[in-house]
Amino acid sequence: MSTNPFHVPPGGDGTPARAPINMRSRWMRINSARRYAVNHLISGLALLSTILVIVPLVAILVYLLYKGASSLNLAFFTHIPAPVGEPGGGMANAMVGSGIVLLVASLMGIPVGIGAGVYLAEFGRGKALASAVRFTADVLNGVPSIVVGIAVFGLLVEGRHYSAFAGGVALAIMMVPTITRTTEEMLATVPHAIREAALGLGVPKWRTVLSVSLKTASPGIITGCMLAFARVAGETAPLLFTAFGNQFWSLSLTQPIAALPLQIYAYAISPYDEWHRLAWAGSLVLIVMIMVSVTLVRIYASRGMLKGAS
Amino acid sequence: MGVGINVEHLNAWYGTTHTLQDINLRLPANHATALIGPSGCGKSTFVRCLNRMHETNPIARATGVVKMGDLDIYKDADPVEIRRRIGMVFQRPNPFPTMSIYDNVASGLKLNGFRNRAVLDETVERSLKSAALWEEVKDDLKKKSGASLSGGQQQRMCIARALAVDPEVLLMDEPASALDPVSTSKIEDLIFQLKSQYTIVIVTHNMQQAARVAENTGFFLNGKMVEFDSTHKIFTNPKDKRTEDYITGRFG
Numbered sequence: 001m002s003t004n005p006f007h008v009p010p011g012g013d014g015t016p017a018r019a020p021i022n023m024r025s026r027w028m029r030i031n032s033a034r035r036y037a038v039n040h041l042i043s044g045l046a047l048l049s050t051i052l053v054i055v056p057l058v059a060i061l062v063y064l065l066y067k068g069a070s071s072l073n074l075a076f077f078t079h080i081p082a083p084v085g086e087p088g089g090g091m092a093n094a095m096v097g098s099g100i101v102l103l104v105a106s107l108m109g110i111p112v113g114i115g116a117g118v119y120l121a122e123f124g125r126g127k128a129l130a131s132a133v134r135f136t137a138d139v140l141n142g143v144p145s146i147v148v149g150i151a152v153f154g155l156l157v158e159g160r161h162y163s164a165f166a167g168g169v170a171l172a173i174m175m176v177p178t179i180t181r182t183t184e185e186m187l188a189t190v191p192h193a194i195r196e197a198a199l200g201l202g203v204p205k206w207r208t209v210l211s212v213s214l215k216t217a218s219p220g221i222i223t224g225c226m227l228a229f230a231r232v233a234g235e236t237a238p239l240l241f242t243a244f245g246n247q248f249w250s251l252s253l254t255q256p257i258a259a260l261p262l263q264i265y266a267y268a269i270s271p272y273d274e275w276h277r278l279a280w281a282g283s284l285v286l287i288v289m290i291m292v293s294v295t296l297v298r299i300y301a302s303r304g305m306l307k308g309a310s
Numbered sequence: 311m312g313v314g315i316n317v318e319h320l321n322a323w324y325g326t327t328h329t330l331q332d333i334n335l336r337l338p339a340n341h342a343t344a345l346i347g348p349s350g351c352g353k354s355t356f357v358r359c360l361n362r363m364h365e366t367n368p369i370a371r372a373t374g375v376v377k378m379g380d381l382d383i384y385k386d387a388d389p390v391e392i393r394r395r396i397g398m399v400f401q402r403p404n405p406f407p408t409m410s411i412y413d414n415v416a417s418g419l420k421l422n423g424f425r426n427r428a429v430l431d432e433t434v435e436r437s438l439k440s441a442a443l444w445e446e447v448k449d450d451l452k453k454k455s456g457a458s459l460s461g462g463q464q465q466r467m468c469i470a471r472a473l474a475v476d477p478e479v480l481l482m483d484e485p486a487s488a489l490d491p492v493s494t495s496k497i498e499d500l501i502f503q504l505k506s507q508y509t510i511v512i513v514t515h516n517m518q519q520a521a522r523v524a525e526n527t528g529f530f531l532n533g534k535m536v537e538f539d540s541t542h543k544i545f546t547n548p549k550d551k552r553t554e555d556y557i558t559g560r561f562g
Contacts, residue, residue: 193402199393200398215408216406
C-alpha cells in the first residue's frame with residue numbers, strides 16, 4: 001500500500017475511493033494558493049538578494065570610471081610618479097611592482113595552500129595533525145592583515161631592509177588559508193566512487209590523488225585560488241612594513257618595491273588634488289587588473305573541457 | 311587467460327563488526343561464479359577482499375589466505391599490483407568525469423605511466439569491442455566525456471576500462487543493478503563471452519541473472535557462506551534449508 005498522502009486509489013467508477021472529493025479539492029485549492037504565494041515570495045527574495053549583491057560592484061566600477069577615467073593617459077601606464085609639485089607622472093612602477101609581489105605570493109601561497117588542502121582531504125582524515133592544520137588555517141584566516149604585515153616585518157625585514165620578497169611572503173601567508181580550505185572542500189565533493197575506480201585499476205594512491213581527485217576538483221580549486229589572489233591583490237596593510245613602496249623603478253626582490261595599493265594609499269592621503277586624481281585612476285586600474293586576471297584564468301581553465309563533462 | 315582463486319579461512323571486519331566469518335571457497339579459472347544473498351550479508355566485502363580494495367577503508371581489516379594461482383595475495387604481493395591483475399567493476403558506473411571516453415578506457419595504462427600511442431589506440435579499440443561498446447562510441451572517443459554516456463554505456467565503458475589493463479580475474483559487484491533491462495541483458499551477454507578469457511566473480515541480487523551467467527553459485531547469509539555448488543544444483547536442489555528459503559523468496 002502506498003504511503004504517499006497525495007495518492008488517491010481509484011474507486012470502481014474511477015473516482016477516488018478514499019476521501020470525499022469536494023473536501024480534498026478544497027483543501028488542495030487553499031493549499032495551492034498558499035504554495036503559489038510562498039513560491040513567488042521566496043523567488044522574489046532571491047532575486048532581490050542577487051540585485052543587492054551586484055549593485056555595490058557596479059556602483060564601485062561606475063564611480064571609479066567617473067572619477068578615475070579622466071586621469072588615465074599613456075603617461076599613467078609608462079611613467080613613474082612625478083616629484084612633488086610637478087604635474088603628470090604615472091604609476092608604471094607600481095603596476096609592475098604589484099605584478100612582481102603578487103607573482104611571488106602566488107608562487108609560494110598556491111602550492112603550499114593546495115598541498116595542505118590535499119593533505120587534509122586525502123591523507124589526514126581523522127588524524128590529530130589534520131585537525132591542528134584545519135584549526136590553524138581558520139585562525140590564520142581571521143588574523144588582521146596588518147598583523148600579518150608586522151609579523152613578516154619582524155621575520156624578514158627587521159635588521160635587513162624592506163623588500164619585494166617580504167611583501168610577497170606577507171601576501172602568500174594571507175592566501176594560504178583560503179586556498180587550503182577551498183581545496184579541502186572541493187576534494188571532499190569528488191565522489192568516493194571515482195577514487196575507488198582508479199585504485200581498482202591498480203593506480204597508486206599518489207597518482208590517484210594527482211590525476212583523478214585533483215583533476216576532478218580543479219575548477220573549484222582554481223576558483224579558490226583566484227578568490228585568494230583577488231583578495232590579496234588589493235591589500236595595503238601587509239605591504240606597509242614589507243614591500244614599503246618605492247617612488248622609482250625597481251625590479252629587485254631584495255629592494256623596496258612600489259605596489260598599486262600602496263601608491264593609491266600614499267596619493268589618497270596627500271594634500272594635492274593632482275595626486276587625488278591619480279589615486280582614483282590607480283584604483284580603477286587595480287580593479288580592472290584583478291578582473292582581467294581572474295577572467296583570463298577562468299578562460300584558460302575552461303579550455304579543452306569535454307562535451308558532457310561535469 | 312584467467313586464473314583460479316582459492317580462499318581459505320577469510321575473515322573481515324569493519325571496525326568491530328565481523329563482516330565475513332571464516333569463508334572457504336574455490337573459484338575455478340575461466341568460469342563465472344555468482345554470489346547471491348540478502349543485502350548486508352557480506353558479498354561485496356568478500357569481493358573487495360579478493361583484490362585488496364577492502365583495506366583502502368581505514369577502519370577495515372582482513373585475515374586469512376587468498377591465493378590467486380600460487381600467489382598468496384595478502385602475503386607475497388603489493389596491493390597495487392594485485393588490483394592491476396584482478397579488475398573490478400562497481401555497482402554504479404563510475405567514469406572519470408574529466409576524461410574523454412578514450413582516456414577513461416586508457417586510464418589504467420596512462421595513469422601507470424604508459425605512453426605508447428599505437429599500443430594505447432589498439433588497447434582502447436580492443437577493450438571497447440570486448441565490452442560491446444565500440445560501434446556506439448567510435449566516432450566521439452576523444453570528443454565526449456565518459457560521463458556523457460547513458461548509464462548502460464557508462465557501465466560497459468567501465469568494463470572496457472577494467473579489461474584494458476588485461477586482468478586475469480574480473481570482479482563485478484552488482485554490475486547491472488543500476489541499469490535498465492536492455493542494458494542489463496547486454497552486460498549479461500558480455501559476461502557470457504568474457505568468461506572464456508577471464509575468471510569472473512559476479513555479485514548479484516537478481517537470481518535469474520545468476521542462473522543465466524554463472525556455472526557456480528555461492529549463497530551468503532549474515533557474513534557466512536551457507537552453500538556453494540553448481541548453479542543448477544543451488545537453484546534446483548539446494549542442500550541447506552536457508553538457501554532454499556532465499557531462492558524461493560521466503561525471505562530476503
